[in-house]
Amino acid sequence: MNGLGNLAFTAPLLLLALVLLPILWWLLRAVPPAPIRRRFPGIVLLLGLKDDESQTATTPWWLLMLRMLALAAVILGFAGPVLNPRAAGTGTGPLVVVMDASWASARDWPARIARVEAMLRDAARAGRVAAVLPLADPLPETLPLQSAEAWIGRLPSIRPRPWAPDYAALEGYDMGGAELVWVSDGLDRPGRDALAARVIDSGRPVLGLTPARYADGLIALTVLRSGDVGARTMPIRAIGPGPSGALTELAVAEMDFAAGASEAELELSLPPELRNRVQRFEIAGERAAGAVSLTDDSLARREVALLTQAGDEAQDLLSPLYYLRNALEPTADLIEGDLETLLPAQPDVLVLADVARLSPAETAQVEDWVRDGGLLLRFAGPTLAASDLSRSEEATLMPVRLRSGGRSIGGTLSWGEPKTLRPFDEASPFFGLAIPEDVTVSSQVVAQPDPTLSDRAIAALADGTPLVTRKPLGQGQVVLFHVTANAEWSTLPLSGLFVQMLERLAVSTRPARPEVEELEGTTWVPRVVLDGFGTARDAGTMAGVPGEALASPEPSAELPPGLYEGPGQSLAVNVLDTGDTLAPARYPAGTVVEGLERAPETDLMPPLLALAMILLAVDALASLWLGGRLRRGATGAAAVALAALLAQGPGPAQAQAEPIPGEVVLAHVVTGDARTDEVALAGLTGLSAVLTARTSVEPDLPRGVDLETDELAFYPLLYWPVTADQPIPSDAAYARLNRYLRGGGMIVFDTRDADLGGFGSTSPASQRLRDIAAPLDIPPLEPLPEDHVMTRSFYLLQDFPGRYNSREVWVEASPDTPPVEGMPFRELNDGVTPVVIGANDWAAAWAVDDAGRTLLPIGRGFAGEQQREIAYRFGVNLVMHVLSGNYKSDQVHVPALLDRLGN
Numbered sequence: 064m065n066g067l068g069n070l071a072f073t074a075p076l077l078l079l080a081l082v083l084l085p086i087l088w089w090l091l092r093a094v095p096p097a098p099i100r101r102r103f104p105g106i107v108l109l110l111g112l113k114d115d116e117s118q119t120a121t122t123p124w125w126l127l128m129l130r131m132l133a134l135a136a137v138i139l140g141f142a143g144p145v146l147n148p149r150a151a152g153t154g155t156g157p158l159v160v161v162m163d164a165s166w167a168s169a170r171d172w173p174a175r176i177a178r179v180e181a182m183l184r185d186a187a188r189a190g191r192v193a194a195v196l197p198l199a200d201p202l203p204e205t206l207p208l209q210s211a212e213a214w215i216g217r218l219p220s221i222r223p224r225p226w227a228p229d230y231a232a233l234e235g236y237d238m239g240g241a242e243l244v245w246v247s248d249g250l251d252r253p254g255r256d257a258l259a260a261r262v263i264d265s266g267r268p269v270l271g272l273t274p275a276r277y278a279d280g281l282i283a284l285t286v287l288r289s290g291d292v293g294a295r296t297m298p299i300r301a302i303g304p305g306p307s308g309a310l311t312e313l314a315v316a317e318m319d320f321a322a323g324a325s326e327a328e329l330e331l332s333l334p335p336e337l338r339n340r341v342q343r344f345e346i347a348g349e350r351a352a353g354a355v356s357l358t359d360d361s362l363a364r365r366e367v368a369l370l371t372q373a374g375d376e377a378q379d380l381l382s383p384l385y386y387l388r389n390a391l392e393p394t395a396d397l398i399e400g401d402l403e404t405l406l407p408a409q410p411d412v413l414v415l416a417d418v419a420r421l422s423p424a425e426t427a428q429v430e431d432w433v434r435d436g437g438l439l440l441r442f443a444g445p446t447l448a449a450s451d452l453s454r455s456e457e458a459t460l461m462p463v464r465l466r467s468g469g470r471s472i473g474g475t476l477s478w479g480e481p482k483t484l485r486p487f488d489e490a491s492p493f494f495g496l497a498i499p500e501d502v503t504v505s506s507q508v509v510a511q512p513d514p515t516l517s518d519r520a521i522a523a524l525a526d527g528t529p530l531v532t533r534k535p536l537g538q539g540q541v542v543l544f545h546v547t548a549n550a551e552w553s554t555l556p557l558s559g560l561f562v563q564m565l566e567r568l569a570v571s572t573r574p575a576r577p578e579v580e581e582l583e584g585t586t587w588v589p590r591v592v593l594d595g596f597g598t599a600r601d602a603g604t605m606a607g608v609p610g611e612a613l614a615s616p617e618p619s620a621e622l623p624p625g626l627y628e629g630p631g632q633s634l635a636v637n638v639l640d641t642g643d644t645l646a647p648a649r650y651p652a653g654t655v656v657e658g659l660e661r662a663p664e665t666d667l668m669p670p671l672l673a674l675a676m677i678l679l680a681v682d683a684l685a686s687l688w689l690g691g692r693l694r695r696g697a698t699g700a701a702a703v704a705l706a707a708l709l710a711q712g713p714g715p716a717q718a719q720a721e722p723i724p725g726e727v728v729l730a731h732v733v734t735g736d737a738r739t740d741e742v743a744l745a746g747l748t749g750l751s752a753v754l755t756a757r758t759s760v761e762p763d764l765p766r767g768v769d770l771e772t773d774e775l776a777f778y779p780l781l782y783w784p785v786t787a788d789q790p791i792p793s794d795a796a797y798a799r800l801n802r803y804l805r806g807g808g809m810i811v812f813d814t815r816d817a818d819l820g821g822f823g824s825t826s827p828a829s830q831r832l833r834d835i836a837a838p839l840d841i842p843p844l845e846p847l848p849e850d851h852v853m854t855r856s857f858y859l860l861q862d863f864p865g866r867y868n869s870r871e872v873w874v875e876a877s878p879d880t881p882p883v884e885g886m887p888f889r890e891l892n893d894g895v896t897p898v899v900i901g902a903n904d905w906a907a908a909w910a911v912d913d914a915g916r917t918l919l920p921i922g923r924g925f926a927g928e929q930q931r932e933i934a935y936r937f938g939v940n941l942v943m944h945v946l947s948g949n950y951k952s953d954q955v956h957v958p959a960l961l962d963r964l965g966n
Contacts, residue, residue, distance in 0.1 A: 080138045123689070126686070129681060130682055134675075139667075140668045140671035141672075144666075144668065145667065156241055157192050157242070158183070158191055158241070158244070159194050160193065160194070160246060161198065161244070161245045161246065162246040163199065163228040163247055164199040164222075165198075165227055165228050165595070166226070166351050166595050168595075169596045172595075178659050179246060180215055182244060184211070184215065187210070187212050187215070194214070195218070195221065197224075198229050198230060198232060200221075200620075205236075206237070216923060222594070225352035225595050225597075225623060225624045226618040226638070228248070228252070230254030230255060231254060249265060249266070249269055249289070251648050264657075268290040269288065269351075269647075270286065270288050271354060271639045271643070271645050272285075272299075272354050272355065273286075273287065273641050273642075274358075274637050274639075275358055276641070277338075277362055282333060283329070284299060284328070285641075286327050286329070289325065292323045293322055296318065296320070297318050297320070298316070298317055298346075299347070300345050301313045301314040302342055303340040304342070313337050314337060318346075325644065326644070336394075341358050343358060344358070348788055350597060350827060351595070353597075355637075357625065358635060359632075359633045359634050360632050366396045367395040367412040367414060369416075370413065370418060371400060383442060383444065384399075385549070386550070390556070394566050395411075402421075402429070409432075413437060413438070417548070419447045421460070426460060433460070433537060436538040436539050440544075440565075441460075441461070442547055442548040443508040443546055443547060444551075447508060452465070453465050461541065462542065463510040463511065463515075463529070481504060482524040483498070483500070484498045484504075485522075485527070491522060492567050493531075493564055498560060499559070504524060505552055506552035507546050507552060507553075509528065520532050530544070531564075542568060579614040583610060586629070587607055587609075587610055587613055588602075588629075589602035589607070590628050590633070593625055608627065613629075616640070623636075624638050727762040728763045728778055730766045730768045730778040730780070730781055731747055731765065731784065731906070732767075732781055733767045733769050735789055742784075742907055742919070743767070743784050743906045744767055745906070745909075745918050746905065746910040747909070748910075749915075749917075751764070751765055753935045753939060754938075758943065762942075768781065771792070776806060779942075779945050780811065780945050781811065783811060784813050784904075784906060785812055785813065785835065786828060786831070787828050787830075787831050788831075791835060804839065805840065809898070809899065810898050811898075811899045811901075812832055812898060813905055814901075815828065815903075815907070816828045817904070828902075836898075842875045843875070845875075845876040848877060857936075857943045860933070863903065863933075863937045864908070864933050865903030865904045865905035865906070865908040866905075866934075867903045872900070872903075874896040874899055895945055903934075907919045908934035909935065917931065
């Protein structure tokens, strides 16, 4: 097939006939030689006579042009023009399809597989061998060339992986003489320049989410994107167990991308109770592992150690630990005891309430613990004020030097009235917290003025006196509240501000990830892993990984993204890490880049030949008119007939008409996604063919309906494939849908995600179904019971598979009718369930192409074809149920009637 651009010809040699058109023009324009003039006296007698019949000496130019156009249309038509021809490949050599098959390919994975399958089918028709190489999977040592038909059956087993492709794996293959097609994921990575191939790239933007970071009471999230420069808003969801233990949406926030920005930041504030339950963050509607960020202990509850001393429990309300326990118990795990029992437990925070002196050995132990990343949280009190700790020189375990004695405010010989707190600075971890007016300080220990004092003060009184100071020590830090932990010196411990300040300090203590030295010699066991679509799955019996690999993790087959548990801690390995970027792929100059969606192949021969026939009909009328053989009345009738012919057009390009009342027509709801609508129409076409062949129902060709404009009353059944991003119908459309349901119509909702969890899961399609179905007048539902009439309306069925095989199908709840003894089925009413909800992707199993061949693969081998057959039978039962109701339920009375007649 030769062509130019998007136009090709099956018989291009016929175009040479166009060269004859100028010759034909000259022949038609040729006239006989001019007559010789001879004077004849009798000619005078003819002067004044009028001849009613006249003929032109030459053909008018416009009629010649009309004939040239008709002849050109005939030549072009028989040359076999095809618009958007489907290329069968180059030559007869092997076809090698290289797929990145990474997480960035997951969001439009079905379209990628469909495109690869189309290429393999073209290769199969040409008798070529082929090989498909997913670069994210281990590749064989030699090029796995097989028949194209064999690779079509293996395509369902190829899945996207949550890590980057390995381009170096192609270096050992000899591609000589092969046609190389590269299905790219659209991201720029090292090693891509080595591939010289025809490229298929969706061109859609790729979105990613980096690990969550917690600082100063806020969870910071960074969203990356490539290939999209417009302003955009997207929701970010926090997922975790709800009150019932099932995973649910704990929070949602909007992320705003500025025009031209490649990344955007979001700060999310969650109560500690919710933050401790978050298991992952995800970009709503994005089905890819890179759009999911798993959380680990960096957001979880902290272990806080309280150093107890003799007499602490004597008077609870006066004990500093009493207030600390009440403030920390909701957000942290508390342990109490002496240093010999606390430090070996490796707590995150150690609290010393009015503890002045530690032994040298204890001081060394605490210092080592702080330098390893712990937080030492100290509170002042009478004991600390009366000691000489950190007076002449700054103690290692104190953030500042202290002045001798203390400061008493509001009492006898005091320095004035009790002081309030000054608003927190931006550099303070307490920045943004509201300060209650009733929080006052009457006594405190005072810091010695020092050049570093302003940098270490993170809270101060209204007069500028430091109230809370902090200094770093190794990887940890030391914090001192210059007041007591009880209400003796201030009202701070009685306020909610005290709880918020402790919570911000306690949560920000643990480093984001341990150092390599800490991880050496440890083994971490995966508990949850992500697949390429971002679905969290149980790791099962996967082997543990060495701790060194988690210091700077690179996701791979040996280290898949997931949650890993180690010695008293869990670490998350995500697809993207902090500091990563997403850049769109760049291809060498001259590379042919195609999209996933191809324009449909259109044969232009019929319309060209129809145009030629119309032009020839116009030529015949014009010739009759020029010859005077067409009367005025006949001219008008011919013009009307010709106008009607032109209005009708060459073929089925006329507007779609509503079905004739009484004929059976299956319909699907137009979703706006071209691939989904194409599969839905092909599926109903296949089901209609099966109904015609096996039953007395002979449906007309199925149609797609627009809920906003089309009348629904003509269709007994609407198949509604649910996509994650389809728009919500308008109020008028919902009113039309509710009338349709109340009038006896049936809607079959198909979320097509049974492989991800099915209806009722938290998949994007299921979430969108809940939003769509909320305004509909839908009765209570139940899983399809075993004795429902749909299981026997034509075939006896136990399973209802489509492309996936899940038993979870929901219908209208049946009345609570007990079974009658000796009757195989319950006595149900004669109504038809208005909705059927499932996730098995039935249309994909029913779908056929124009030639009646199955369009999409189902399973493997005989088992897959058996599953497709059951899917067809379920479709037949579905249509018979909606057309005839539950009439078969009456058959349960047949034994009783026969018995009564026998008596």
